[in-house]
Each structure stands twice: as structure tokens, then as C-alpha cells.
Amino acid sequence: MLATAPVVPRSRITLLHHLLRYPHRMKDPRPSASVPPRRITIHDVAREAGVSLTTVSHALNDRGVVDPATRARVKQIAQQLGYRPSVRAQRLRSGRANSIALVSSMPFAVAGGTSRLGFMMEVAAIAAEAALGRGIGVVLVPPLEGAGGLLDSLDIDGAIVIEPVANDAHIALLRQRGVSIVSIGREPGTDDPVPFVDLQSEYTARLLLEHLHAQGRRRIGLLIGATPRQSYVETERAYRAFVAEAGLPCHIVTAQESEGEAGGAAACAALLREQPDIDALCAPVDAFAVGAIAHAQALGRRVPQDLMVVTRYDGIRARSHQPPITAVNLHLERVASQAVELLFEHVSGRHERASVAAPLPELVPRESSAASATSSPPATSATSAA
Known part of the structure; x- marks a missing residue:
């Protein structure tokens, strides 16, 4: 008597067929950290959708002439399979580094x-x-x-x-x-x-200078970097125009960017030697502002009572310094x-x-230029200074 093979239910045949086509989907109970899962490729999507590679490419990239229903089906299958486009392949096709x-x-x-x-x-x-x-x-x-x-x-x-x-x-x-x-x-x-x-560096400089002027300061110095940057060019232009309009003296010093805070201190020292009656300083570079304050305080000058200092960038230096330094929100x-x-x-x-x-930048006033922190107002008014 001949033995007959057991009948395998159709559902199991379908499952076996699927696993043979996509072996990477089989769950192995053993640890697989050392064996990364196989990447789903465009070939898998094309095989599952029953269309050509070109059709899949056009459908996924919304190019070429593809029936809308086919395009939608290809995208759905790609999503179900977990397909992710190859960045390397995209770079080869587009010529871009992304x-x-x-x-x-x-x-x-x-x-x-x-x-x-x-x-x-x-x-x-x-x-x-x-x-x-x-x-x-x-x-x-x-x-x-x-x-x-x-x-x-x-x-x-x-x-x-x-x-x-x-x-x-x-x-x-x-x-x-x-x-x-x-x-x-x-x-x-x-x-x-x-x-x-x-x-908007010219506007920023004007904002800082008008703030110092409103605090009653009439002998305002400017400390900028010696490197030719547009922010320095515009700041100096705004400063010269401002002091000319207000009838104030013009005092400009420069510092080397490579010297950082030490450069700011040295420039402040030079300015105070020449103009010991300076009562405010606009130093757009925060490192220069910190160095200038350190030098002024070493000379026994109080900030802001004897010397107000403002800077441009409202960053960690300005916020964490003692006293905190007035700065500008640049909306970075x-x-x-x-x-x-x-x-x-x-x-x-x-x-x-x-x-x-x-x-447009916005002023962030702090203690380094606060009139309320001064023990007495500066000696001169706008009229007498002029």
C-alpha cells in the first residue's frame, strides 16, 4: 500500500512562500546583535508589487508617467516592507552631497x-x-x-x-x-x-548708543575689532554719525581679535590713558567687553557707576558676567x-x-548700564556737554 503525503493547508503554503521570499523577516530567538537585518531594497518592492524597477523608481520619486493607482500601491507596499531609499544611491543619481x-x-x-x-x-x-x-x-x-x-x-x-x-x-x-x-x-x-x-549692524550700534545717551552718558567710547568685518564698518559709521549729531567727542579704539579678552583690556587701557573721563563704552564683541570691564575694575572704576559698558551679542558671556552686560537680541x-x-x-x-x-535687533538692558545702579548721575547734560 502506497503512503500518501500529508495535506498541507494552503495558508501554511502561503506563509512558507512568503518567508522564503523574505527570509530577513523570520524572527530568530537567538541574539542577533552581530548580524544586522538585511536592508529592504527597491528590488524587493518591485517584486512584491509585480512591477518593474523603473516603475518603482518613478512612483517613489514622483517622476515619469505612472498610473496614479499603481503609484499609490507601490508607495503603500514600500511603506509596509519598511523600505528606505539609499542615501548613496540618491547621491549618485543627483550628484549632490546633501x-x-x-x-x-x-x-x-x-x-x-x-x-x-x-x-x-x-x-x-x-x-x-x-x-x-x-x-x-x-x-x-x-x-x-x-x-x-x-x-x-x-x-x-x-x-x-x-x-x-x-x-x-x-x-x-x-x-x-x-x-x-x-x-x-x-x-x-x-x-x-x-x-x-x-x-542690521548699523541699527544695532545706534540702539546701544542711544541707550547709553538716554542713561545720561556723554563721553562714550567705541571699541571694535581691527579685522575688517562688515559689523565693525557699520558700527563705526553709526558711531561717528551719532556723536556728530549729538555734539559729543569721538573716541575710537581697536583690539586684535586674536587676543580676545586680553585685547579688550589692552584697548580699554589705551582709551582710559588718553581719555580718563570716558563714562561709557560700546564694545560690540563680548570678549572685548568682558576684558574692558576687568581692566576698568582693576583700576578701581565701578561698573556701571563710573563706566557703563554695552555689547552686541546676548550670549553666555553677557548673561553670566558680573555685572551682567547689556546686550542685544539679534534673533539668531x-x-x-x-x-x-x-x-x-x-x-x-x-x-x-x-x-x-x-x-530688527532688540535691546536687552542689564546692570552694566543701569542708571538705577549709579550712586549719583553723571555730571554733565547734553546741553552742557555740547
């Missing part, structure tokens, strides 16, 4: 210390978030000498340069590579700057987003906008 660089030439003496968590990193965090929403990664290029070699080797589609200097080496290198560039702060000393987000969260938006436009071939204005 990454941008964030670059600054500000030396570590200014950008370092507590401020390392400040201006550049604040911009970087927001820029990374805005870029990620577009499927783009951000590479942070530290402000180091010789960073140009690193920048030249990066596979990037574009770059955001923070407050470039005149004849900026980073911009020159990026231009040679044919990379799209946007700067935060206008590129100075040229009639043909790269696309930029206008930081919006500035960084604007820079990413503008760069994305140029990377995509849309060159209509060459610049965009940042939101």
Missing part, C-alpha cells in the same frame, strides 16, 4: 571660552534643524588656522560663512570650487558680495533659518534673492 558647511573666521580667542557655546553654536544648532527639515546635513568647520585644507576636502553642496572678513579666504576657496555660498553678515569691501543675511534663530533658506534657493538654481534682512 550636506552644507558652516564656517567662521572668528578666532577662538573670541569664539572660544564660554562663548564657544554662544554665537556660532547657536547659529549651528538652528541651521542644523532647518537644514535637516530639507534632508540636508550640516558640517561645522571650526575657526582654526589651516581650516581651508579641511574645507577643500569636504563633500558639500554649499556653505554658510559667518561674518566674513574682507577678501575672506574661505569664500575665495569656496568660489574656486563652484560651491554655493551665503554669508551671515555682508561680505565687506566689495560691490559684488555673496548672497547674505543682513545683520531666525537669522540661521534665513541663511539656510537662502542657501537652499541658490543650491537649487534660484538666484532671485541676493540678500535678506534679519529681524
Whole structure:
């Protein structure tokens, strides 16, 4: 008598067929940390959908002529299978790196210390978030000498340069590579700057100077960096116009960015030697402001009673210093987003906008310029000073 094979239910045949086609879906009770799961590919999607690879590619990328029902079914199957497009394959097809660089030439003496968590990193965090929403990664290029070699080797589609200097080496290198560039702060000393987000530095300077003037100060000095940056150019222009309009004396000193707080202290020392009656100081760079306060206090001058000090960036240095330093909210969260938006436009071939204005800065008054902290008001009025 012949033995007959047992009848296997159709449901089990279907399940066996499915597992043979997709063995990576079988659950193994043994630890599998050393064996990563097989990646679902476009071939798996095409096989399951019963269509060609070209149809799957067109359906998933919304290209070509594909029946709407087929397109929807392919997308549904891809989602069910857990398909994720290969970044490498996308880069090969598009020729893009899907990454941008964030670059600054500000030396570590200014950008370092507590401020390392400040201006550049604040911009970087927001820029990374805005870029990620577009499927783009951000590479942070530290402000180091010789960073140009690193920048030249990066596979990037574009770059955001923070407050470039005149004849900026980073911009020159990026231009040679044919990379799209946007700067935060206008590129100075040229009639043909790269696309930029206008930081409104002249408005910021005016805001700080008017604040000091409103506090009764009439002998206001200006301490800016010696490096040619647009923010310094605009700040000096605003200062000269302001003191001329108010009939006040003009006292400007510069400091080397590479010296950081020590540079601010040295510049303040020079200013006070020449003009010992200075009663207020506008120092847009926070490192310079901190150094200036340290020197003034070492001389026995009280801040703000004898010398009021204000700065531009409302960062950790300004907030944590004793006394806390009056600063300006530059709305960097919006500035960084604007820079990413503008760069994305140029990377995509849309060159209509060459610049965009940042939101108007807002004063953040603190103890370093508080009239209420002074034991007695300054000796002169606007009329007598003039």
C-alpha cells in the first residue's frame, strides 16, 4: 500500500512562500546583535508589487508617467516592507552631497571660552534643524588656522560663512570650487558680495548708543575689532554719525581679535590713558567687553557707576558676567533659518534673492548700564556737554 503525503493547508503554503521570499523577516530567538537585518531594497518592492524597477523608481520619486493607482500601491507596499531609499544611491543619481558647511573666521580667542557655546553654536544648532527639515546635513568647520585644507576636502553642496572678513579666504576657496555660498553678515569691501543675511549692524550700534545717551552718558567710547568685518564698518559709521549729531567727542579704539579678552583690556587701557573721563563704552564683541570691564575694575572704576559698558551679542558671556552686560537680541534663530533658506534657493538654481534682512535687533538692558545702579548721575547734560 502506497503512503500518501500529508495535506498541507494552503495558508501554511502561503506563509512558507512568503518567508522564503523574505527570509530577513523570520524572527530568530537567538541574539542577533552581530548580524544586522538585511536592508529592504527597491528590488524587493518591485517584486512584491509585480512591477518593474523603473516603475518603482518613478512612483517613489514622483517622476515619469505612472498610473496614479499603481503609484499609490507601490508607495503603500514600500511603506509596509519598511523600505528606505539609499542615501548613496540618491547621491549618485543627483550628484549632490546633501550636506552644507558652516564656517567662521572668528578666532577662538573670541569664539572660544564660554562663548564657544554662544554665537556660532547657536547659529549651528538652528541651521542644523532647518537644514535637516530639507534632508540636508550640516558640517561645522571650526575657526582654526589651516581650516581651508579641511574645507577643500569636504563633500558639500554649499556653505554658510559667518561674518566674513574682507577678501575672506574661505569664500575665495569656496568660489574656486563652484560651491554655493551665503554669508551671515555682508561680505565687506566689495560691490559684488555673496548672497547674505543682513545683520542690521548699523541699527544695532545706534540702539546701544542711544541707550547709553538716554542713561545720561556723554563721553562714550567705541571699541571694535581691527579685522575688517562688515559689523565693525557699520558700527563705526553709526558711531561717528551719532556723536556728530549729538555734539559729543569721538573716541575710537581697536583690539586684535586674536587676543580676545586680553585685547579688550589692552584697548580699554589705551582709551582710559588718553581719555580718563570716558563714562561709557560700546564694545560690540563680548570678549572685548568682558576684558574692558576687568581692566576698568582693576583700576578701581565701578561698573556701571563710573563706566557703563554695552555689547552686541546676548550670549553666555553677557548673561553670566558680573555685572551682567547689556546686550542685544539679534534673533539668531531666525537669522540661521534665513541663511539656510537662502542657501537652499541658490543650491537649487534660484538666484532671485541676493540678500535678506534679519529681524530688527532688540535691546536687552542689564546692570552694566543701569542708571538705577549709579550712586549719583553723571555730571554733565547734553546741553552742557555740547
